[in-house]
Amino acid sequence: MSMWSSTNRLKYMTPTPKIALFGVLLLLLAGIAKTIEIVLFVVNQRFHILQMIDLSFVVRILFIGSVLVLLVAVLECRCRSDVRNIKHSVRQSLCDPAFGNPLHLREGEIEPSVLVMKNGQEYTVRIECMSADFEAVSDLETVISGSLKNKYSAYAVVAKEEDIAGCYVDYTIKDVVSEYGKQSLYHTINDIPCDATKVYVRDDVYIDYSRVLNSSAIVSGRSRSGKTTAIISTFLLPFLKMGRDGFGSEMIIIDPKSAELSLCPHVLSPDENGNVEHILDAIRRFNQLRIMRQRTINSACKESGVPHKWFELGMHPSILFIDEFVSIQDLFPKKASKEKPDYSLSAFQGLLRQIATQGASAGCFLILSTAEASVGTGGLESAVNNACGIRVLMKPSKEEARYLWSAEKLEVVRERRYSAGDAWFSADDGINNSVRFVKFPKLEFGEYEALSKLLTAYYADEDDAHNARSAANEHCAVPSPDDEENA
Numbered sequence: 001m002s003m004w005s006s007t008n009r010l011k012y013m014t015p016t017p018k019i020a021l022f023g024v025l026l027l028l029l030a031g032i033a034k035t036i037e038i039v040l041f042v043v044n045q046r047f048h049i050l051q052m053i054d055l056s057f058v059v060r061i062l063f064i065g066s067v068l069v070l071l072v073a074v075l076e077c078r079c080r081s082d083v084r085n086i087k088h089s090v091r092q093s094l095c096d097p098a099f100g101n102p103l104h105l106r107e108g109e110i111e112p113s114v115l116v117m118k119n120g121q122e123y124t125v126r127i128e129c130m131s132a133d134f135e136a137v138s139d140l141e142t143v144i145s146g147s148l149k150n151k152y153s154a155y156a157v158v159a160k161e162e163d164i165a166g167c168y169v170d171y172t173i174k175d176v177v178s179e180y181g182k183q184s185l186y187h188t189i190n191d192i193p194c195d196a197t198k199v200y201v202r203d204d205v206y207i208d209y210s211r212v213l214n215s216s217a218i219v220s221g222r223s224r225s226g227k228t229t230a231i232i233s234t235f236l237l238p239f240l241k242m243g244r245d246g247f248g249s250e251m252i253i254i255d256p257k258s259a260e261l262s263l264c265p266h267v268l269s270p271d272e273n274g275n276v277e278h279i280l281d282a283i284r285r286f287n288q289l290r291i292m293r294q295r296t297i298n299s300a301c302k303e304s305g306v307p308h309k310w311f312e313l314g315m316h317p318s319i320l321f322i323d324e325f326v327s328i329q330d331l332f333p334k335k336a337s338k339e340k341p342d343y344s345l346s347a348f349q350g351l352l353r354q355i356a357t358q359g360a361s362a363g364c365f366l367i368l369s370t371a372e373a374s375v376g377t378g379g380l381e382s383a384v385n386n387a388c389g390i391r392v393l394m395k396p397s398k399e400e401a402r403y404l405w406s407a408e409k410l411e412v413v414r415e416r417r418y419s420a421g422d423a424w425f426s427a428d429d430g431i432n433n434s435v436r437f438v439k440f441p442k443l444e445f446g447e448y449e450a451l452s453k454l455l456t457a458y459y460a461d462e463d464d465a466h467n468a469r470s471a472a473n474e475h476c477a478v479p480s481p482d483d484e485e486n487a
């Protein structure tokens with residue numbers, strides 16, 4: 001462990017200037033030796049001192065040495081690994097007094113240790129400093145982002161994790177400029193990746209449903225910010241493409257505003273009188289499905305004696321998607337009537353609570369979209385809100401984001417000008433825990449058309465059965481007394 005010095009600036013520089021300085025020193029010595037040689041030569045000629053001192057060998061050695069050392073300096077600078085480059089830049093910005101001394105170190109105190117690790121496209125910079133206040137160590141986002149220059153100027157801190165014991169802070173840095181432009185582009189429905197447990201937001205960014213702790217999702221953002229499109233492209237189309245499983249999987253889509261979604265088959269909207277009883281029935285059916293699937297899983301576990309997850313039994317995700325969540329709440333009667341005791345806002349909220357909090361283990365997931373981010377804290381029951389481990393804010397601003405995330409989680413995100421489909425998101429799946437920027441996929445085909453086609457295919461068997469039933473009913477219709485009278 002070495003001590004911090006407020007005067008030794010060279011100590012915190014990269015090896016290049018140190019090696020170069022050594023090379024220059026050798027060159028200087030060579031020069032001095034050469035001068036001495038010339039002086040001696042002149043003196044010798046004048047005074048004829050017989051004993052000659054030959055310094056040419058020393059001069060040559062010193063000169064070659066200095067050239068070699070300077071070459072090493074250039075090589076060192078050229079070949080220094082990214083990890084070491086980043087380490088030096090960060091260390092200098094923390095220790096070199098000319099950089100403002102952000103850790104408020106005093107003469108003789110222990111220096112911070114900087115450890116850089118590469119993982120994929122990202123680097124983790126671990127800062128440990130016993131002499132500094134932990135608060136100061138965990139408040140270095142701007143200092144670290146600012147220290148990354150030249151080749152790394154596109155890099156910035158994107159996540160931060162504090163050690164539980166308060167020993168060190170890990171800062172994750174990555175190239176945010178190239179990250180900013182990345183987006184998946186789907187030309188046809190075949191391009192959409194589908195996996196029972198992974199939701200792909202981008203080719204290299206996915207939410208892992210098998211590891212997510214609270215698996216309900218809230219997608220927030222102003223009107224036309226891309227909420228519905230994002231949910232269709234990342235959640236609905238992939239799971240619809242997989243088709244139904246043998247456990248009665250469902251894709252229930254609710255469009256309370258009777259907008260574009262409601263034109264697709266099997267999408268539920270309020271009827272012309274604003275009645276939503278059939279929607280409540282569908283949600284109740286979804287909850288029943290959840291209970292049945294849970295029973296199936298439980299008995300499979302009992303039989304084999306080992307715990308099973310829904311996807312291990314071959315279940316596909318079942319989705320209950322409520323678009324524009326705030327609008328549907330207003331459509332339910334605040335109080336149940338005597339004739340329909342089960343038709344009320346509280347019945348709806350009760351079902352949502354159950355699905356949100358207990359659905360994950362049966363592969364039944366709730367997705368809510370809302371134009372007002374404040375619903376994240378206000379309009380949503382706290383049980384449902386807490387169950388929303390997947391959080392997305394489209395066309396985000398810090399102002400709205402504070403309803404969805406704690407101030408601490410938002411420290412690392414920067415506001416920019418965003419367009420539709422751009423979002424901040426997080427998921428408590430161990431991969432996406434910190435809030436990050438992502439562009440949702442761009443679709444080169446009509447998403448509503450594709451959704452209609454897939455929904456029709458998804459429920460084709462059910463529709464066939466339904467048609468067969470109505471055909472059979474028509475065929476064997478029992479003549480009513482009226483018919484007899486007429487006849």
Ligand SMILES: Nc1ncnc2c1ncn2[C@@H]1O[C@H](COP(=O)(O)OP(=O)(O)O)[C@@H](O)[C@H]1O
Pocket residue numbers: 221222223224225226227228229230394420421422439440441442443
């Ligand atoms: N990922 C995206 N990439 C590019 N444009 C998008 C994206 N998502 C949405 N848009 C554009 O924004 C418009 C509004 O999207 P929509 O999903 O209807 O917003 P919201 O549901 O938030 O009102 C779409 O018609 C589309 O033109």
Ligand SMILES: [Mg+2]
Pocket residue numbers: 227228229323
């Ligand atoms: Mg919408």
